[in-house]
Amino acid sequence: MVPTVEWRDGAVRILDQSRLPGAVEFLDCRDYHTVARAIKELRVRGAPAIGVTAAMGVALGAQFIQVTEYEDFAQGVLEICAHLAATRPTAVNLFWALERMKQTVARSRGKPLEDIKRGLIEESQRLLDDDIAVNKAIGRHGAELVADGHAILTHCNAGALATAGYGTALGVVRAAWEQGKKIRVLAGETRPVLQGARLTVWELMQDRIPVTLITDNMAGALMKLGRINLCVVGADRIAANGDVANKIGTYSIAVLAMAHGIPFYVAAPHSTIDLSTASGDQIQIEHRMPQEVISVFGSPPIAPVGVEVLNPAFDVTPADYVTAIITERGVVKPHELPERFRS
Amino acid sequence: MVPTVEWRDGAVRILDQSRLPGAVEFLDCRDYHTVARAIKELRVRGAPAIGVTAAMGVALGAQFIQVTEYEDFAQGVLEICAHLAATRPTAVNLFWALERMKQTVARSRGKPLEDIKRGLIEESQRLLDDDIAVNKAIGRHGAELVADGHAILTHCNAGALATAGYGTALGVVRAAWEQGKKIRVLAGETRPVLQGARLTVWELMQDRIPVTLITDNMAGALMKLGRINLCVVGADRIAANGDVANKIGTYSIAVLAMAHGIPFYVAAPHSTIDLSTASGDQIQIEHRMPQEVISVFGSPPIAPVGVEVLNPAFDVTPADYVTAIITERGVVKPHELPERFRS
Numbered sequence: 001m002v003p004t005v006e007w008r009d010g011a012v013r014i015l016d017q018s019r020l021p022g023a024v025e026f027l028d029c030r031d032y033h034t035v036a037r038a039i040k041e042l043r044v045r046g047a048p049a050i051g052v053t054a055a056m057g058v059a060l061g062a063q064f065i066q067v068t069e070y071e072d073f074a075q076g077v078l079e080i081c082a083h084l085a086a087t088r089p090t091a092v093n094l095f096w097a098l099e100r101m102k103q104t105v106a107r108s109r110g111k112p113l114e115d116i117k118r119g120l121i122e123e124s125q126r127l128l129d130d131d132i133a134v135n136k137a138i139g140r141h142g143a144e145l146v147a148d149g150h151a152i153l154t155h156c157n158a159g160a161l162a163t164a165g166y167g168t169a170l171g172v173v174r175a176a177w178e179q180g181k182k183i184r185v186l187a188g189e190t191r192p193v194l195q196g197a198r199l200t201v202w203e204l205m206q207d208r209i210p211v212t213l214i215t216d217n218m219a220g221a222l223m224k225l226g227r228i229n230l231c232v233v234g235a236d237r238i239a240a241n242g243d244v245a246n247k248i249g250t251y252s253i254a255v256l257a258m259a260h261g262i263p264f265y266v267a268a269p270h271s272t273i274d275l276s277t278a279s280g281d282q283i284q285i286e287h288r289m290p291q292e293v294i295s296v297f298g299s300p301p302i303a304p305v306g307v308e309v310l311n312p313a314f315d316v317t318p319a320d321y322v323t324a325i326i327t328e329r330g331v332v333k334p335h336e337l338p339e340r341f342r343s
Numbered sequence: 344m345v346p347t348v349e350w351r352d353g354a355v356r357i358l359d360q361s362r363l364p365g366a367v368e369f370l371d372c373r374d375y376h377t378v379a380r381a382i383k384e385l386r387v388r389g390a391p392a393i394g395v396t397a398a399m400g401v402a403l404g405a406q407f408i409q410v411t412e413y414e415d416f417a418q419g420v421l422e423i424c425a426h427l428a429a430t431r432p433t434a435v436n437l438f439w440a441l442e443r444m445k446q447t448v449a450r451s452r453g454k455p456l457e458d459i460k461r462g463l464i465e466e467s468q469r470l471l472d473d474d475i476a477v478n479k480a481i482g483r484h485g486a487e488l489v490a491d492g493h494a495i496l497t498h499c500n501a502g503a504l505a506t507a508g509y510g511t512a513l514g515v516v517r518a519a520w521e522q523g524k525k526i527r528v529l530a531g532e533t534r535p536v537l538q539g540a541r542l543t544v545w546e547l548m549q550d551r552i553p554v555t556l557i558t559d560n561m562a563g564a565l566m567k568l569g570r571i572n573l574c575v576v577g578a579d580r581i582a583a584n585g586d587v588a589n590k591i592g593t594y595s596i597a598v599l600a601m602a603h604g605i606p607f608y609v610a611a612p613h614s615t616i617d618l619s620t621a622s623g624d625q626i627q628i629e630h631r632m633p634q635e636v637i638s639v640f641g642s643p644p645i646a647p648v649g650v651e652v653l654n655p656a657f658d659v660t661p662a663d664y665v666t667a668i669i670t671e672r673g674v675v676k677p678h679e680l681p682e683r684f685r686s
Contacts, residue, residue, distance in 0.1 A: 217592025300641055302364075
């Protein structure tokens, strides 16, 4: 797999996911504004990947802060963080990663500014390496829940492309596959931006893991026909009570899964768990532009000019619908989150 | 509204729905093979519209049967009917309408063939006129279930475009609107062919009835937020036990509606009710080509070449999920169908 994001020759190199699967192209960001724009325009997306990318954006921006005093430098980093924080509101990993970068600066008071700048690059690289390790642990724990022959429904892309590598929901798939289990993934296309069709199908086909593309509205009918054994999705933010914000359509799948007695799992690292948010109704849901719904991956308009459109990018699945959350620390029931992750 | 289908200057003129909403174009079919192809290619679609169009196709084909004996003529009509019957398997109105045309021929034995040919044109016109009258009756009965201020979710297009005019599900909407009720329709876009976005939104905007376009996967989240008061959809075939075959995604909506305590209505004429099919699992579900999923209304491919795709065009909603069926004879509970429609 090509890397989702990497630090390369003094730039943040991003695989441009808005072009997949038609073209594999990279975007070399040489200033943090370009990194922010890439996040906003979904050239890089997926909660963990956004976190790592934003951290690299901070490291990049910091290199160009031309001051001599620590206070001025720290102020400059805060401004960069504020700019990157304003890109997307729902995924908490973004804010968590920016917080890590701010702490790195705070811890470094008194050091030469050049050392702090280098330290920020190292910290962002550590976030990237940690993310891959965390995903492999998630995969290991999650694979226990997957049996030979299982058909696994996933939504959106919680794969290598949504993370620094390996993936969360697709990390579970990869680990089960590596254990030799004969599985098949059903990938919901995930309107409006089609991350399921464009990204999940692409990365699974690259790894030769069997995958079938479906439209989102087929999930219920396939569950009724016994064609789906379990559901695994990622998350953009998990509240303290276990409510899960994830890509629009996730909630519908969870309700359908429960109606059919099919387990519904959420795979996510600790950085997605936000104990400071009590419940899902406090999570800010990003509403994106109508154009994403009206034109499908470059198609002519699918509805007349002037049509009113709703385009919430996420929804909230109440904890009651979540069978368990697969984390790097193990498989956790939603209501056990505070005790397991208070630290 | 422009007519969905009409007999015009010795041809069957079809509004080419595959081009909407970008272009309003008509297809003048001068032989029944062209009519059959138009049905197969979804240039005309919607169970009642398919029935009327096929009847006109029979009338058209019959004009060109060059024989002198009644038996030969009747045989020719049967062949035309067989060709038209092979276009789409799920909607029962097609077979019902062809049956009506065969009966017209059977009843006319002994008449001059020219009279029978004219009679077939008249019968197809009668089917068209009856369909509009039936839809207005459906609308009248259904409007009783709609309250001022209601937000109504519909799926696919069960509108004027799916019928000879006025619509079934959208007939209910039109009747409620004509009564002065301030309503809003939420139109699910209806992947893969986007009949909701392309057709339902188009025809409601033409009539200035408030409509909001959503992707199919938003339905659950909007129900949870209290943004949907009731669901009304059409049907392609209703079995004797009240199971309903309709556009893929209908079943998911029905399950979600029940989980949220929202009524789920099916609006359909008697010609959609197939008492000879005991239950939904006996209804043949049409599977269509992968290309419909892979390219969205002319977009570049949304998934890599060679991807495996499922594309069932319909699903079956068990009667237990159907609050009531709105017919031209009134609002009927699914299990009451046999007693109400045995005749």
